[in-house]
């Protein structure tokens with residue numbers, strides 16, 4: 001039986017047909033990709049998550065030698081709920097030179113091109129390997145690449161460059177901010193508002209805490225951006241939600257708020273978090289435990305996706321600029337898995353087809369021209385490594 005071949009568009013149609021919203025299992029897609037790659041005699045390893053309901057897939061094509069390039073794409077997509085799609089988001093619709101579907105541009109288009117070309121990579125006389133990595137949980141935590149990253153230098157030779165195929169319009173992006181997200185819960189003790197020493201108001205403590213966080217945000221702003229690459233040129237701190245209290249004349253029992261820091265790559269987030277905990281202790285001492293053990297503050301840091309630091313002249317940057325036929329790298333405003341690779345010492349840039357502006361929206365699409373340009377880009381890569 002001959003192994004099936006797919007054009008990038010046909011492969012995209014298959015990949016889009018799997019509903020891989022981040023809260024769902026991606027295993028049906030991974031099963032499909034694994035079967036397909038194995039049918040072409042390509043070595044594949046599956047890297048499941050702890051719960052066993054999702055997995056990353058790492059295909060290695062070519063000789064097992066140091067060097068080579070990782071093509072990294074996530075398989076998860078953002079939810080379609082509440083969005084007004086013109087057609088079924090999980091059935092690829094091609095019209096007017098565009099292919100519409102959830103994930104078409106972010107980023108199953110890139111995944112589809114890489115998978116479609118895998119048999120050609122396998123047939124090419126590669127001198128260095130091409131690794132195709134399909135990850136999970138990119139849209140939520142960016143943790144679905146860590147097992148694959150750990151495999152490099154342990155089970156597999158270390159690659160010299162990682163290309164994350166996020167939709168940059170085939171520009172080479174070598175910089176983005178990191179983002180740390182936090183849910184803070186302030187607990188207090190109810191009492192009549194006329195006697196503020198008989199309890200502790202979680203709302204009042206939270207307001208003080210938020211004010212001090214805003215002051216921290218001002219300090220981050222004043223620290224600026226030495227690279228001059230980011231807009232705005234400083235780390236931002238933002239409180240997006242706040243909720244608490246039951247009545248005007250009751251010291252509030254609880255108040256919670258959700259907030260984030262989008263930080264420049266050079267910023268030591270662990271150090272910032274230590275500062276935040278210090279601030280919390282100060283607020284708690286002054287507002288919650290001054291008259292008795294009336295409350296506490298708990299910061300739950302849910303996600304910390306590291307930024308991508310510009311690394312001028314890196315192997316990844318030079319390779320991608322050459323293959324993409326660009327002169328200089330750009331900065332992007334969104335987060336990605338790239339910082340995780342860079343954190344492991346692997347030179348990494350973002351470069352993939354399509355426009356991020358269409359991502360996460362109804363009627364998300366990639367154009368057929370963009371698919372073709374992405375295909376040409378990856379064919380140039382295979383030629384470069386042959």
Ligand SMILES: [Zn+2]
Nearest residue numbers: 074106107166
């Ligand atoms: Zn993406």
